[in-house]
Amino acid sequence: ADLKMSHVRPQDATIDKELRAFAAQVDTATGGDVKIEIFPASALGDYTTVQERISVGAIDMATQPAGTAADRRMQISSFPFLASNWEEARKIYGPDGPVRNVMADLYAEQDITMLAAYPVYFGGISLNTDPVNPGEPAANGIKVRVPGIKSFQLTGEALGYIPSPIPFSEAFTAIQTGVVDGVIGSGAEGYYASFRDVTKAYIPANTHFEVWYMIISNGSLAELDAEDQEALKAAAAAFEAQRWTVAESDQAAWEQKLTDDLGTTVVALTPEQLSAMAAKVRSDVWPVVLEDVGADWGQAILDKVGQ
Amino acid sequence: MDRFSKYLLTALIGVVALGQFVQVVTRYVLQIPVMGLEETMLYPTLWLYMLGAVNASRENTHIRANVLEIWLKTPRQHTILAIVGEIISLAVGLWLLSWAWDFTRYSWRVWKESPTLYIPTFYSDVALVIGLGLMMLYTLVHLWSHVRILAKGAEQ
Amino acid sequence: MIEIALLSIAVLVLTLTLGVPLPYCFGAALMVMYFIGDVTMKGMMIWGFQQMGNPVLLAIPLFVLAGTIMSESGIAASLLRFVNAFIGHVRGGLGVVAAVSCAVIGAISGSGLTGIAAIGPLLIPEMEKRGYPREYATALIANSSILGLLIPPSVTMIVYGWVTDTSILACFLATLGPGLLIMVNFSVVNLWMSRKFNLHLDEKPTFSELTSEVTKRGIHAFPALLMPVMILGGIYGGIMTPTEAAALSVIYAIPVGFLIYKGLRWDNFLMAGKEAATAVGAIMVMILFSMILGQMFVYESIPQQLVSAIFGITENKVLLLIFINILLFLVGMVVNDVTAIILIAPLLLPLMTAIGVSPVQFAAIMGVNTAMGGVTPPYASILYLGARIGNVKVTKVIPPAMMLIVTGYVPVVFLTSLWPDLSLFLPRLFGY
Ligand code: NA
Numbered sequence: 001a002d003l004k005m006s007h008v009r010p011q012d013a014t015i016d017k018e019l020r021a022f023a024a025q026v027d028t029a030t031g032g033d034v035k036i037e038i039f040p041a042s043a044l045g046d047y048t049t050v051q052e053r054i055s056v057g058a059i060d061m062a063t064q065p066a067g068t069a070a071d072r073r074m075q076i077s078s079f080p081f082l083a084s085n086w087e088e089a090r091k092i093y094g095p096d097g098p099v100r101n102v103m104a105d106l107y108a109e110q111d112i113t114m115l116a117a118y119p120v121y122f123g124g125i126s127l128n129t130d131p132v133n134p135g136e137p138a139a140n141g142i143k144v145r146v147p148g149i150k151s152f153q154l155t156g157e158a159l160g161y162i163p164s165p166i167p168f169s170e171a172f173t174a175i176q177t178g179v180v181d182g183v184i185g186s187g188a189e190g191y192y193a194s195f196r197d198v199t200k201a202y203i204p205a206n207t208h209f210e211v212w213y214m215i216i217s218n219g220s221l222a223e224l225d226a227e228d229q230e231a232l233k234a235a236a237a238a239f240e241a242q243r244w245t246v247a248e249s250d251q252a253a254w255e256q257k258l259t260d261d262l263g264t265t266v267v268a269l270t271p272e273q274l275s276a277m278a279a280k281v282r283s284d285v286w287p288v289v290l291e292d293v294g295a296d297w298g299q300a301i302l303d304k305v306g307q
Numbered sequence: 308m309d310r311f312s313k314y315l316l317t318a319l320i321g322v323v324a325l326g327q328f329v330q331v332v333t334r335y336v337l338q339i340p341v342m343g344l345e346e347t348m349l350y351p352t353l354w355l356y357m358l359g360a361v362n363a364s365r366e367n368t369h370i371r372a373n374v375l376e377i378w379l380k381t382p383r384q385h386t387i388l389a390i391v392g393e394i395i396s397l398a399v400g401l402w403l404l405s406w407a408w409d410f411t412r413y414s415w416r417v418w419k420e421s422p423t424l425y426i427p428t429f430y431s432d433v434a435l436v437i438g439l440g441l442m443m444l445y446t447l448v449h450l451w452s453h454v455r456i457l458a459k460g461a462e463q
Numbered sequence: 464m465i466e467i468a469l470l471s472i473a474v475l476v477l478t479l480t481l482g483v484p485l486p487y488c489f490g491a492a493l494m495v496m497y498f499i500g501d502v503t504m505k506g507m508m509i510w511g512f513q514q515m516g517n518p519v520l521l522a523i524p525l526f527v528l529a530g531t532i533m534s535e536s537g538i539a540a541s542l543l544r545f546v547n548a549f550i551g552h553v554r555g556g557l558g559v560v561a562a563v564s565c566a567v568i569g570a571i572s573g574s575g576l577t578g579i580a581a582i583g584p585l586l587i588p589e590m591e592k593r594g595y596p597r598e599y600a601t602a603l604i605a606n607s608s609i610l611g612l613l614i615p616p617s618v619t620m621i622v623y624g625w626v627t628d629t630s631i632l633a634c635f636l637a638t639l640g641p642g643l644l645i646m647v648n649f650s651v652v653n654l655w656m657s658r659k660f661n662l663h664l665d666e667k668p669t670f671s672e673l674t675s676e677v678t679k680r681g682i683h684a685f686p687a688l689l690m691p692v693m694i695l696g697g698i699y700g701g702i703m704t705p706t707e708a709a710a711l712s713v714i715y716a717i718p719v720g721f722l723i724y725k726g727l728r729w730d731n732f733l734m735a736g737k738e739a740a741t742a743v744g745a746i747m748v749m750i751l752f753s754m755i756l757g758q759m760f761v762y763e764s765i766p767q768q769l770v771s772a773i774f775g776i777t778e779n780k781v782l783l784l785i786f787i788n789i790l791l792f793l794v795g796m797v798v799n800d801v802t803a804i805i806l807i808a809p810l811l812l813p814l815m816t817a818i819g820v821s822p823v824q825f826a827a828i829m830g831v832n833t834a835m836g837g838v839t840p841p842y843a844s845i846l847y848l849g850a851r852i853g854n855v856k857v858t859k860v861i862p863p864a865m866m867l868i869v870t871g872y873v874p875v876v877f878l879t880s881l882w883p884d885l886s887l888f889l890p891r892l893f894g895y
């Protein structure tokens with residue numbers, strides 16, 4: 001079978017290379033039965049649309065963030081300040097983690113099978129201006145672009161910024177001209193990929209844990225015979241296991257690249273500052289987002305996470 | 308009908324302009340975040356597009372490249388060409404309409420919501436099937452009037 | 464698969480020729496891909512409708528509405544009078560006024576129609592009274608009207624930036640150089656042509672008369688002159704996005720048109736709103752189906768196949784550029800600007816990057832060529848509108864229009880392709 005797989009980063013980005021290796025792996029493992037064609041740079045549409053098209057069986061696969069339009073409970077995946085370090089992240093989002101399990105169930109409701117979770121990075125704040133008390137969650141008057149997702153807007157506000165929901169397509173230009181002075185919602189690698197000329201400073205505040213999912217349409221999966229299905233799932237598991245071993249050092253490498261290649265100032269935050277930010281967001285943002293996803297449902301997952 | 312479409316379309320485009328304007332004022336002058344304004348604007352915008360297109364069908368002012376028309380001499384030839392054009396439009400349009408209906412059923416089933424205010428996107432999605440449906444209706448009306456002109460010409 | 468893609472384009476052109484409205488022409492092409500090429504339509508409406516909702520596109524109806532309001536309200540007329548104060552009395556000056564006024568109006572309107580719609584009714588009779596042949600005056604203003612698409616803001620550059628993921632602000636600047644050059648070309652050609660016309664000129668004003676007239680008209684035109692400053696200053700000064708600037712220009716033009724220039728009344732305001740909405744609706748539904756066709760091409764990797772097919776013929780950069788200009792000229796003869804960009808830009812951009820033409824320079828190449836399409840018969844929407852406004856036969860207006868295209872446009876078209884700095888100088892200056 002020929003499967004089309006979408007992802008959101010440009011050609012030759014880390015994920016692009018990893019997915020091409022994955023495709024080669026699947027090709028070999030299935031004896032040439034399953035060929036995966038990679039479509040980089042959201043060529044098949046942004047991730048929310050791609051997810052919908054996967055759910056109706058029009059596109060086969062994707063490796064991307066969870067789109068929340070069809071089910072607002074999927075916001076649990078990008079819940080701000082849920083994990084504070086890599087060890088916690090692995091417990092929450094890794095194999096058999098509570099968030100990962102619940103996400104697999106939510107995808108299943110949309111006729112989608114989750115094959116793997118792909119840990120990307122901890123999110124931070126990119127500024128094209130000098131940071132103002134970056135370690136303190138108090139009003140600083142800096143306008144930042146946030147994605148049109150409620151938890152990011154509220155997080156931006158809780159950390160003292162003025163969030164402005166500008167569409168991604170206009171974001172770069174908006175920063176360059178100074179309509180806004182920064183971005184929330186991505187991490188070092190993402191800023192390097194999409195905002196490299198407008199990242200003067202980077203604040204690694206660990207705003208959220210960015211995790212993408214490798215998903216496949218149930219219809220496309222069913223068309224493969226049992227052996228090929230097993231081979232595909234095994235390759236996906238190996239792909240994920242491999243990523244967990246390099247994700248943390250990959251994040252550090254991208255922060256270093258920001259400094260080395262672009263001359264970005266990467267702000268050093270103390271553990272106390274990080275936990276103060278986390279505490280502020282947990283008290284300001286969590287109750288609102290929990291209410292949105294269903295307080296009981298959400299709290300049950302948080303209980304499993306240990307929050 | 309003309310009066311009604313004038314008021315409706317001007318109101319829609321006015322709302323859209325005003326919404327964008329408020330966005331600048333709140334961000335630049337008042338420096339406060341407005342959440343959800345942007346996603347709210349999507350609803351009048353999509354209705355504006357679809358109803359604008361319906362009006363273009365009603366007034367028969369869709370963009371066309373009447374290349375062949377230049378070489379045709381008699382009014383009868385022009386009428387026949389117009390009929391051919393309307394029949395093609397109708398056949399293609401009905402096929403597109405069936406996919407728009409498919410989309411509408413999908414939208415109804417999934418009941419998506421906007422990201423911050425959770426407004427159901429069905430309210431804008433449904434503009435597609437309604438808009439295309441009305442466009443087909445007006446195409447049918449134009450086809451009918453061309454056929455009558457042709458029939459009248461044949462009688463004489 | 465590339466054969467079926469070409470067949471679908473052939474069906475598109477065929478239905479176009481038959482006079483079928485554009486959205487259905489794209490629909491017919493989709494049917495070819497679906498029934499013959501077996502490409503799925505499932506989920507395509509989800510994708511297409513989402514594309515249409517992109518806020519970037521919202522700038523289009525707003526810039527079109529701003530253009531309609533300025534032509535109804537007397538805003539454009541006051542700009543015309545102001546420009547006229549400087550050079551109206553010079554021999555051939557009125558023709559220069561036409562070109563320059565269209566450029567100034569272009570700095571507010573995003574469409575190629577505003578210039579001819581706004582100043583045609585005023586300037587064509589005036590030019591005829593002064594001894595210009597009516598069809599020449601009509602052709603000159605219609606040709607200059609296209610500057611509305613080359614002087615930012617511009618609907619075609621918004622669409623180009625959107626479909627190719629290129630900075631819209633950079634695209635705006637890319638066509639500015641070629642646009643100004645075309646304005647200068649028209650002015651020079653007009654001064655040269657004017658020697659043959661039997662023109663009646665006003666007595667040359669004294670210097671003090673001139674300054675007092677310029678001041679008087681300048682004060683009157685001040686609220687109108689503020690508009691381009693607000694729009695372009697607002698965008699490039701980091702106050703707002705292009706979409707927001709478009710909204711501001713509408714919000715500003717309404718009270719100015721009603722209260723200051725008084726040309727705007729309730730009835731023509733409603734008419735302007737309806738007309739802008741209708742024009743935009745027609746464009747957007749076409750965009751919806753053309754985007755789906757484009758997506759089907761991407762889905763089947765047609766652009767990559769096209770690039771290798773063309774490279775099979777030649778890899779010579781200059782030859783390819785000339786070939787592409789001829790192709791765009793032919794496309795411009797039969798379709799309008801926005802259609803041409805949606806259809807061609809995503810297909811040819813991979814080829815352009817492969818031969819070392821940057822997306823921003825390609826924006827200028829596409830912009831200049833597709834703008835010219837508005838005045839090249841057989842489908843020459845802007846020229847035909849001009850003929851209607853000027854009340855001259857289309858066949859009469861074509862010869863002077865062709866003369867202006869050959870002298871004014873064609874050299875700039877080739878310069879834009881072969882001399883990258885012409886389009887890239889300004890974007891670089893602004894750091895893009
Ligand atoms: Na313009």
Ligand code: NA
Binds near residue numbers: 796
């Ligand atoms: Na043309």
